[in-house]
Amino acid sequence: MRFLFLCSMLLLGTVKAQFPYLNNKTRDFLVNGSAIPNVTWDIGESYAGYLAKDVVESTSLYFWFFPSSNPKASDEITIWLNGGPGCSSLMGLMLENGPFLWQPGTYQPVPNPFSWTNLTNVIYVDQPGGTGFSLGPSSVVSEFDVARQFMSFWRRFIKTFDLQGRKIYLTGESYAGQYIPYIASAMLDKKDETYFNVAGVQINDPYINEMNILRDVPALAAVNHHTSLFPFNNTFKTALTTLADDCGYTSLLHASLQYPQNARLPPVPTDPGCSIHTLVTTAISEINPCFNPYHILSSCPTPWNPVGGPIVGAGPTNYFNRSDVQKAINAYPTDFFVCKTGIFPTPNGLDTSPPSSLGPLASVIERTNNTIIAHGSLDFELLVNGTLMSIQNMTWNGRQGFERRPTEGLFVPYRAGAGGGTLGTAHTERGLTFSEVFMSGHEIPQYVPGAAYRQLEFLLGRIDSLSKEAKDFTA
Template sequence: MWLVILFSLLLRLAAAQPRYLNDKTKEFVVNGSGLPFVDFDIGESYAGYLPNTPAGISSLYFWFFPSSDPEASDEITVWLNGGPGCSSLAGIMLENGPFLWQPGTYRPVRNPYAWNKLTNIVYIDQPAGTGFSLGPSTVVSEFDVARQFISFWRRFINTFDLHNRKIYLTGESYAGQYIPYIASQMLDKKNDTYFRVAGIQINDPYINDLTVLQDVPALAAVNEHPSLFPFNDTFMADITAHADDCGYTSLLDDALTFPPESSFPSVPYNSSCAVYSAIINASTALNPCFNPYHITDSCPIPWNAVGGPIVGLGPTNYFNRSDVQKAINAYPTDYFVCKKGIFKTADGLDTSPPSSLGPLPRVIEQTNNTIIAHGLLDFALLSKGSLISIQNMTWNGQQGFEQEPVEPLFVPYGSSGGGVMGTAHTERGLTFSEVFLSGHEIPEYAPSVAYRQLGFLLGRIANLSVA
């Protein structure tokens, strides 16, 4: 018996030893018991800055959380928030980090669905100028974003001796642009020492023109949720006529055919066809607290410890505190969770094609492990817009899905619910899932679903539709 007890103690001691602490990494150590307001130990982590030169002229901020899962020993997962210009630390605090400070709550709490329980994960503020990452930003395209990320990434891999690891790139919203372009450039290097991309996941992603992601599917979403969009008959008739006259209704019907019959024409923006903005304006008139990122929200809007647009109310901007910045090795910064002007172009817009019209199909082909997930309560970017984009893509020799995505997305019962929580469909290396009760940020609104999908991406789960 005493041998069993001794062995157990030795295992605990081994687990407690920092696995990545050495002379190269000691300057990045974060005291897991020293974060302001967090009254528990968040575990081993490392944060700080590494240059993005020569592709850039500055440095990127990262926060790295090693995993205790033995199956994670040969992998590293990246999380990127979107924007463009939104800090990935929002993902830590609100979505999938080891501690959460959720909107309207008094204190941070442990996250039972922290992604570092499954995988080694690093959160990166990029491009330069985002979050804690030092400016100035010099990017005008996703090609610039990817080049600067790769320059940073080589240093990150060398610093923490993560060579030859499988790399999983994950994120949400505008990361639907960032990630396919970064993954594509990594794969083009054909260098497994630094760039062994094994899969990507993009949630509620920006992968096409906003006309496709918003205007075309907007009326269908309104019709699916009449209690959340209680418009009068006159307004409904008006937006229905606009959707019909502008070709949105027929395009949606044609696009959501399985298999698709042909490629779809481009849908240029037309101000007279602004169905989406009309719905937003009408919704805000009916519900002053209407939140397109989670359409069931109503007044009052809960304050948010991270701050920022839409949900950025309340007295606290946690990462703007000097004691917090010191604790996580950030330079003294006037921190904003989202910043404008990241792309240095005349109109402030990204000059690259949407990823579904650019590198995304190639990344699917080269990894055969890509997930596009979407919350059905998200009206900022609409699920049917993602599905239209998929049906217009050609990868692994065929266009779109052959079968309609209707298989159940099953999650084992746990602290945040379980059972069938959406749909999940896989063809030719691409999985598309819809999450019934989630808004734009799936790990925040449906953490058990996000955790399960991560397990699928990492190869821990063979099928999302069965127990």
């Protein structure tokens, strides 16, 4: 089928014009953009599959690469990673920022007007080995293992597609807040701009600290802020307040969110009796059986999700588990799960490396001076104040935390059928930008795609401010 597809293009003389990345090294990865099941239009040039197995790791990471026709993208490439750990980056492609969308509760895929491929070349990678379509075995324990595995793949990918010297932007969400700083740091350590020319980093709703900081300490403040979504009785709210006080969380949260911040965050012991986040999610699930911590506005009925798997809203289908889909996108026949457990063989399922805000993140900020940390305000899986606490505990470029409270507006230009305006905050100091997106849950490109698109424009240097009003929607 691929042979006939290539022959028809050659006869039409369209290969060089429409497929500039197609050559003898890449032709086996070419995806027929008009033959993707359920997608009723041609998505254009893309390449997917596996490079040769890593001889050290015995793994082969699956990728799907989408070149952009935007001339401003000619010297760059953007990496997208989902988190988990163990969640396929194809979830981000199909539900968030890829060229076609099939979001939960919708009938079929539709073109994505906010596809990141409109701006830049984008590659989605299932990693570490064993995640999504990537071939195992899972052999990583630490983030240093993750970075080493990814960089081996990346060097071979750059060689295959002749992308040497490109500026590299690493983006992702959730547990990618752990993956990306470690991968970016390892790339920057190489001081090799031919293969590892890191130009910027963006992590959304990121795992960057211990879970009790990201969840338990800020949980009560989130409940009190969103009272209509957590309609607890006074007895329960009083009990939560007393527990937060007794655990030291109330005073810790207040002390941590000072601007400027000069005191280091003290160690917060893990105390099962202080698991406020678990108490809240258990209680709200009694009131709202369809409570979704990834987007607290959600209620019953839960829409089915076309990617299936062990995620909120999973339904009767699993698009990427279909044999016709796997064949179309050059994936090995796989019993596909969008999120797999056991990627890290540890008691808690997480890696053994320090959380990135206690590890390489500050150094990555300093070495790129182009790092964005964004967070949806309706996310209860990881909470916005936990991210801010983590930032205020970091020291980069000579000072600790932000010196001013993030209050400047995140302005998204109006676009017909998509809305716009001030949709959050956007604050920059010393190479780090923090942006809170007001109407978003855990997955910003899914819930407020215009804001995510605007943030990418800023990361790529296409605009010089996230707060400045603009007359046009930049492409």
